[in-house]
Amino acid sequence: MPQHHDGVLIIDFGSQYTQLIARRVREAHVYCEIHPPTRSVSWIRDWKPKGIILSGGPNSVYGESVPTADPALLELGTPVLGLCYGMQLLAQLSGGNVTRASRREYGRANVTVEGGRLFRGFGRGEETPVWMSHGDHVDVPPPGYRVTASSDNSPVAAFEHTVRPLFGVQFHPEVAHTPRGGEILNNFLFEVCGVTPDWTPGHFVETEIERIRQLVGPDQRVICGLSGGVDSSVAAVLVHRAVGDRLTCIFVDHGLLRLHERDQVEATFRRHLGIDLRVVDAGALFLERLAGVADPEEKRRRIGHTFIEVFETEARAVGNDVGFLVQGTLYPDVIESFSPTGGPSVTIKTHHNVGGLPERLPFRLLEPLRELFKDEVRQVGRELGLPEEMVGRHPFPGPGLAIRILGEVTAEGLEMLRLADHIYTEEIRAAGLYDDIWQAFAALLPIRSVGVQGDFRSYDQVIALRAVTSRDGMTADWFPFPPEVLARISNRIANEVDGVNRVVYDVSSKPPATIEWE
Numbered sequence: 001m002p003q004h005h006d007g008v009l010i011i012d013f014g015s016q017y018t019q020l021i022a023r024r025v026r027e028a029h030v031y032c033e034i035h036p037p038t039r040s041v042s043w044i045r046d047w048k049p050k051g052i053i054l055s056g057g058p059n060s061v062y063g064e065s066v067p068t069a070d071p072a073l074l075e076l077g078t079p080v081l082g083l084c085y086g087m088q089l090l091a092q093l094s095g096g097n098v099t100r101a102s103r104r105e106y107g108r109a110n111v112t113v114e115g116g117r118l119f120r121g122f123g124r125g126e127e128t129p130v131w132m133s134h135g136d137h138v139d140v141p142p143p144g145y146r147v148t149a150s151s152d153n154s155p156v157a158a159f160e161h162t163v164r165p166l167f168g169v170q171f172h173p174e175v176a177h178t179p180r181g182g183e184i185l186n187n188f189l190f191e192v193c194g195v196t197p198d199w200t201p202g203h204f205v206e207t208e209i210e211r212i213r214q215l216v217g218p219d220q221r222v223i224c225g226l227s228g229g230v231d232s233s234v235a236a237v238l239v240h241r242a243v244g245d246r247l248t249c250i251f252v253d254h255g256l257l258r259l260h261e262r263d264q265v266e267a268t269f270r271r272h273l274g275i276d277l278r279v280v281d282a283g284a285l286f287l288e289r290l291a292g293v294a295d296p297e298e299k300r301r302r303i304g305h306t307f308i309e310v311f312e313t314e315a316r317a318v319g320n321d322v323g324f325l326v327q328g329t330l331y332p333d334v335i336e337s338f339s340p341t342g343g344p345s346v347t348i349k350t351h352h353n354v355g356g357l358p359e360r361l362p363f364r365l366l367e368p369l370r371e372l373f374k375d376e377v378r379q380v381g382r383e384l385g386l387p388e389e390m391v392g393r394h395p396f397p398g399p400g401l402a403i404r405i406l407g408e409v410t411a412e413g414l415e416m417l418r419l420a421d422h423i424y425t426e427e428i429r430a431a432g433l434y435d436d437i438w439q440a441f442a443a444l445l446p447i448r449s450v451g452v453q454g455d456f457r458s459y460d461q462v463i464a465l466r467a468v469t470s471r472d473g474m475t476a477d478w479f480p481f482p483p484e485v486l487a488r489i490s491n492r493i494a495n496e497v498d499g500v501n502r503v504v505y506d507v508s509s510k511p512p513a514t515i516e517w518e
Helices: 018-027 041-047 071-075 085-093 181-192 201-216 230-246 261-272 283-290 296-318 331-335 374-383 411-430 483-496
Strands: 008-011 032-035 051-054 080-083 098-113 127-138 145-150 158-161 166-169 221-226 247-253 276-281 322-326 364-366 439-453 456-469 500-505
Touching: 008 018, 018 032, 018 181, 018 331, 041 071, 051 085, 051 181, 071 085, 080 085, 085 098, 085 127, 085 158, 085 166, 166 181, 201 230, 201 322, 201 364, 201 374, 221 230, 221 296, 230 247, 230 261, 230 322, 230 374, 247 261, 247 296, 261 276, 276 296, 283 296, 296 322, 411 439, 411 456, 411 483, 439 500, 456 483, 483 500
Parallel strands: 008 032, 008 051, 051 080, 080 166, 221 247, 221 322, 247 276, 322 364, 456 500
Antiparallel strands: 098 127, 098 145, 145 158, 158 166, 439 456
8 A cells, every 4th residue: 555654544433524524634634544443453464553543423433333433543652632522522532421312413513621632722711613513422531531612512521541642523623614624624634643744736746756766667668548538637737747758649539529629629739748549439439329319327438438548549650669558537536446344335326427347458557637626727737837728627428418418429419518618618717617527517407398489489408508516516506696797698598509599597505406417
């Protein structure tokens, strides 16, 4: 396993906030990883964490078949911080008692600080607002612990061991609703664990380039399936820094791209960055395979299989000395491969990326971004000198516009959607709103509606607009456009896109909706 001399382990007990804990730690420039509670103590010892954080979770520690931890975890001498369920588990493992609270506490609360290392910088007796979300609580601190904060509903809102570096808080310092939560986490990271804040884009680039060089060696070639999106672009440039002209990028144009996207990719990678780029024009083949298909999962399946077929043919033409295949896997993809009980996560829909190349290809997988969140990938891209229009662009699914056409994919529908999406993006940029939005796109709906264009009745297509704000795509809220911007976008699409007479705006959040429509 990779060694990070100042790494922090986060043990995930099923909290909806676990990724947020990791993001807060990373924002403090400290490396961390999320792992399930099924990791053994010997595995944790070999990982050599400087600190361990136990997340919250939806269960009661005294319930049946709930995730737990080996008591030996507390004997490692490594600082441990339990949050909510993690605190209750820490109390139970230490011989304390966890009981059902007289009332469930959810939302803002005030705790009174009574001291302790986590609250360095707080005044004794000071009240501070926090975010609570629990039905159980610790009645009295376990033997050897002392109370460091309390509230009306939680007599033990925080505790710490009097000798060993063991700490717990009943609230969630990782959420924005705990205004001074960052100070509490930083006190644990820097005052207790003594970590060095060296997890920066520059440090990552330097160490990853060296790792890639050691892994690939001096003779083997590397291929990369380039999509033009942020992830594959940053991965390609990072690997190019490590192996130079031994990298070949393959760009499969499946005909499902946005307007001018292929031209932009070719200009950036071939002419500006000097990377060996091979473009495969396969649009006609993909359209043929998608003919008559309306089911979104079947569309993904056919696109994925066709992509593999085309990519494999081109990859074999690169040469016999290709040893590695680059993929832009990100850390959320890795996290989602397990649950708090160690099993697979529920599949909502097939992953948007069209990767998943067959095992028979004789290449080892190279995933230089698998430790990074999306915003960290963007920071690394800037560190590598990629243009902002590429680094800052909104996410785009591997199956492209095919999953933004609800129903059968046709050449006519693609052209209609391509132009509508281009107008939408153009107006968002003109309004100075592009960087405020996580993702924005147009979708072509499988319905027609009556309209009046000129002096004539029309019966044409409907375009739906979607724009959301998010940190990582796990949850999202719809973006509140100024009405005049929406009016301008609607007017342009209705007037400039033949066959469209109605534009609607999607105001669904995630959950319950997903960001994409298919």
